Amino acid sequence: MFIGAIGCEPLQLRRVHLEHSRSLDVYRRNGGYEALKQVLDGMTPDAVINEVKKSALRGRGGAGFPTGMKWSFVPKDSPKARYVVCNADESEPGTFKDRYLMERDPHMLIEGMLIAAYALGARVNYIYTRGEYRYLINIMDEALDEARKANLLGEKILGTNFSCEIYTHTGAGAYICGEETALLSSLEGMRGHPRMKPPFPAVSGLYACPTVVNNVETLTAVPDIIKMGGEAYQKLGTEKSGGTKLWSVSGHVKRPGVYELPMGYDDMEKFIMEDCQGIAGGRQLKAVIPGGSSVYIMPASDILGKDVRMDYEGLVVAGSMVGSGGFMVMDGTVDVFETTKNLTEFYKHESCGWCTPCREGTDWLVKVFKRIADGEGRPEDAQLLLDICDNIEGKSFCPLGDAASWPIQSAIKKFPEDFKRHLLPLVAGAKEDAALSMV
Amino acid sequence: MADLIKVTINGNVYETEKGARLIDVCREHGHAVPSFCYYSDLALQASCRMCLVRIEKMPKLQTSCTITCTDGMIVTTESEEIEKAQRAMVEFLLANHPLDCPVCDRGGECELQEMVFDWGGLEERFSERKNYAPEKFLSPMVANDPQRCILCKRCTRVCDEWMGEDAIEAGGRGAHTVIGTYDGWLNCSECGNCIEVCPTGTLLDATYRHQARPWELAQTITTCTFCSDGCQLSLGARVGEVMRAVARDRYVDGINGEFLCIKGRFAHPFINHEERIRTPLIRYKQGGRLVPATWDDAIGYTAARMRAIGEAHGADAFGIIGSPRLTNEANYALLKFAREVIGTENFTASDAFSLAPCFENLSAPLATHRDIRFAKTIILVGGEPEELQPLTGKQIRQAVRNGGARLVIFNSVPIRLKEQAAQFIHINPGTEDAVVLALAGANDDELAAGKLGVEAKTLADVRRALDETQGDCVLLFGSELSAAAMATLAQLPQLLGAREGRRFLLHPLPFYNNSVGAHDIGLMNAKLSVAQLLDQAGQGLRALYIAGSLLPEHLRGREETLRQLDLIVVQELFETETTALADVVFPAASFAETDGTFTNNAGQVQRVRQSIPPVHQARPDWMITAALASALNADFGFQLSASAVFREIAEHIAAYEGLRYPLLKDESRPVQAKHALAGARDMTGAIQEIRARIQSMNVTSARPTETPKVGHELFKPGTLTSKTPQFPLLYAGNPKPPTVLVSPLYQITVDANLRATTVAAGD
């Protein structure tokens, strides 16, 4: 497994290979907490937000929302407490970058959160991890302790008037708790259900106070933005997608791993074939899901020779999304019907049950997939699947419903053969038209 | 008047108030928008996705239940796209629904059925196996068939927001989400409001389970007989038997919307109970048995005895005791009987305390339950509305939770409502009067604070809150206040003075459904309390005519003297400690068998309507009184019509002037009696009296620190409530049974071990 940067100097992954990279000592000797010092040495909160705006940093949790803009939505004059909450739920299938950042460089996250807390006027902050990341909590707690002892956390940090605390908290194993409002409900001790937006968390979040929820990778980018300046950070990437991005590469490549690429990396084919050393066993590339399970699947034909630029705009043009950067590569042995069934089972299992279309729709989808897999498919099933997806998409309470529909819609559209294979034998030859009509 | 904005719906331009909710505006103008989870006055849920509409300049379809109208908004509620989405939601909801309407208690009045008629598909595309969850009991009152659930979560919201219980919540997730309890058994106040608001047959009245189909029931809208809130309910009767009580009256909402408490909803079985007194009864000789008699005999016998006593001892040998549980008509007939037939002023009503000092000094209108819901400041002195006046309790809770009201509670007991209080002021038992003294001004703070056992600053804080209130300020008080304190509290609005933007309202918390009415009719004019009247027994008082029964606190210790009386006549539903002393007992009709009115604690005069003919030989109380009068040669002229009695009330009682039954017919627009407002009174005397009382007070007993258990009053098995077998069970602690599965399943699952595992899986 490879962990490192390609096409740029490592920023996020700068320290991960150092011995004792988790320790405060190593972090400090390698440029750690300098950004915090710089901020406390005379930057105003607005100046910090401004640098982040200039950096064109976009949220790495999946939605890609411009971080500086999100921070500026926090009302300046609210008498309420504010909170910075780090979303370390990392539950998007195919995504495993945040855990390396926390496991190997926890102080980078602490520093990022402290700067965010300073910029937003937050005194109490939380790191929310998925239940399965309990071991990371221990690492984070140790690092927080170290920081506290070094007066980098707690009262009057580094002798200034800035006081700030960070606490860790784990979920109990629900994908939906990665969705920011469900995360806040869970953090408050309630059932992990998404909440209605608006109001957005920036206005009314944790305990109905202004809250910024950011992904781990988003927050760990902040120290570098301060140190090098927003503009320089942006220039590492493209105009609208600043900086570098971590890609969690898994599947049938020879060298899976966590890759740090500059935004706008050119191009996806080169990335797969050269940087990841091509498809294992010399087989053919069949498909890529580039941004975690909730994005459209891309057939090889949309990648090979298509010069797909790896950033927010480039992937949209290519028919998919950056999402969380969970880059799943599939070779010719893969049956897309099966992978889609697998993903659909995941979404069914993780649907929180709040809203009708997602709750009942994903349950129904799985039942149809299973029936087809059991050899009980019917020619009209592909059409049925598409129609159920259409009835979920855009009608659910939170984006999970959309996320459940998109993989199916794109899989049927891009890989009709894989679906036909499961449906056709049943309809005794003649009805090929019916199965085809699904596309 | 709020700002008006323009909204275009399906091409029509409408003016509406800024901030109006889109779904409401659509419906007001006849554009039907389907919904399940939307329930005004509950937090928004936006989960059913039925109410989708298209709004220009917005991506995707939008849920109209969450959209606040803005000026120039252009909305479409009908299009192919919207209809497809809405039909899809119904299709989704039916996917795992068992479609067992023929055996479902809700069949015929189910919102899901109704929705399917309008929005259902013609063919069923879902041909997979349905998810299964076992049918079970959540409590002795609530049965649950989770498969029928559409997860609109109205139930969990009423439980939390209205009742403050949070006793039911969704468990599991995704398509396996089921509404359940925290440990498999409900230990809440058992109000059953979750059953009421459930649009489907998921939560069901366990006491009515499989008893009747809704279309067999004759529904009668009437007023509840259990507490002074006066909730409107609908009695469902089948051939002379009351089968159920619900608040869903299908057309309009009364003061309580769809709210009822456990008593209103579940305590109706007393109506057709086998222990109802069936015929008039006469005890011909002292110490003898009560022997059944015909009405003619009983009336004739009573009239003869009364005539004899009157001739021998004069009019003042009679005492007439009405009841705060009876209709105004019944109490009025008694008063008329006392004055016109007997010619005595020896009358009263068997209430626990008299509201006369409050009404004599009333200087602000009575707060309606709606006023309480939207009040800005609420001061509660004593009382425990969540147990004794549950609608008031719910309104207070919602005022705080949904309306941001500031609630200040003075109580010697940490009652449950304190969870909602901005300030819960724990006072020494018996010192409630000192609260009134402190509210009236700062002069006595030291004395008051000392006796109350609180800091003087706390009292100043409350006065400041009163001072700063913008909007309505409601003063509620329980039975703990002395007459002088009640009078002073009623004058508080005058004492504190009028201020622009602030309105004071008063809300007494009497115990009975018609306590206020009994006062209004004039039975409780404070000349003579029940105790004083009864104490004349043996000294001049020779005969008592009692409607209803005496309260235990009035009866206890007086049995012997009362036995000495020449005649005791009682009108009752059941044999009680009072009928045990009676020489003649008349079987009275219950509230379900009579027409009339009750006046609630907001002064609203509400209709009581006959749902079934009187059981056995029972008769409405006022008719019995009129018959007795007639036997004593007085014609009341009521012509067998309750409305004629009420017309006479309206002619004689100033607060009821001009009222007629037709004016009271719409329960959604309750009519408040016009209680006269007293101007500013000189309260120095009363305040001096309170001061003296407090000064001499010896505060010794410690303050209870434990919050009383839910139901300690609500579940108490009284004469009426004990006739519902579940009440004694609840009062005994509501133990969880070994199995909660409903009977058909236990018959199938005979293996106890297996049953245990299924229960665990089901929870």
Ligand SMILES: Cc1cc2nc3c(=O)[nH]c(=O)nc-3n(C[C@H](O)[C@H](O)[C@H](O)COP(=O)(O)O)c2cc1C
């Ligand atoms: C179903 C669902 C799951 C999500 N899971 C995660 C997650 O595991 N981690 C994460 O950072 N963001 C997740 N998100 C995105 C968050 O809602 C939110 O956009 C993000 O935390 C914002 O941080 P950012 O602006 O730094 O990206 C999820 C969103 C949805 C709808």
Ligand code: SF4
């Ligand atoms: S789409 Fe609805 S059911 Fe699905 S996770 Fe979101 S809120 Fe829950």
Ligand code: SF4
């Ligand atoms: S039990 Fe009834 S009210 Fe509660 S969520 Fe289910 S359908 Fe809605």
Ligand code: FES
């Ligand atoms: S009524 Fe709007 S989503 Fe249920």
